[in-house]
Amino acid sequence: MPVVALALEDGEGRWLMHKRPKHKHHGGLWEFPGGKVELNETPTNALVREIEEELAVVLPPDTLVPEAFAQQEPAKHECPIVILLYNCRLPGCDPRSMEGGEVGWFTPKEIDALDKPPLDQDLARSLFAKMPD
Ligand SMILES: Nc1nc2c([nH]c(=O)n2[C@@H]2O[C@H](COP(=O)(O)OP(=O)(O)OP(=O)(O)O)[C@@H](O)[C@H]2O)c(=O)[nH]1
Numbered sequence: 001m002p003v004v005a006l007a008l009e010d011g012e013g014r015w016l017m018h019k020r021p022k023h024k025h026h027g028g029l030w031e032f033p034g035g036k037v038e039l040n041e042t043p044t045n046a047l048v049r050e051i052e053e054e055l056a057v058v059l060p061p062d063t064l065v066p067e068a069f070a071q072q073e074p075a076k077h078e079c080p081i082v083i084l085l086y087n088c089r090l091p092g093c094d095p096r097s098m099e100g101g102e103v104g105w106f107t108p109k110e111i112d113a114l115d116k117p118p119l120d121q122d123l124a125r126s127l128f129a130k131m132p133d
Helices: 043-055 108-113 118-129
Strands: 002-009 015-019 034-036 065-071 082-089 102-106
Touching (some): 002 118, 015 043, 015 108, 043 082, 065 118, 082 118, 102 108, 108 118
Parallel strands (some): 002 082
Antiparallel strands (some): 002 015, 002 034, 015 102
């Protein structure tokens, strides 16, 4: 199952993370916002849709840059997922959590310390490994 996620940067060295609502799978953990790609959607169309639903931000598609991906071990799950992470620099945008979670802006060091689902841990490592300290 393809899932898309967003590494949204505020232009000042902080990235947006979303805390999943308690009642959901991985509830209470911090993830890069996003969601499942539906049938007949491209990954970027899915990301624009998910971010508008989840954060009330309309992403200009040409600001999305493919950054990294992470996948589960197929044996452990009935429906293994792969998450495609896109980077986007959008200074001045004002995301609001629309589906019962929380959002916050964090430095790479702060994101490293957040409790995250396994694939978001991998994505954060890939994203920040490419950046100078
Ligand atoms: N971000 C993230 N999602 C993961 C990981 N492992 C895993 O199974 N998932 C699952 O991948 C799916 C991501 O899609 P989603 O964010 O649209 O899911 P959701 O539960 O909010 O929406 P839904 O109500 O449509 O199922 C979720 O079912 C989530 O639990 C992981 O490591 N990181």
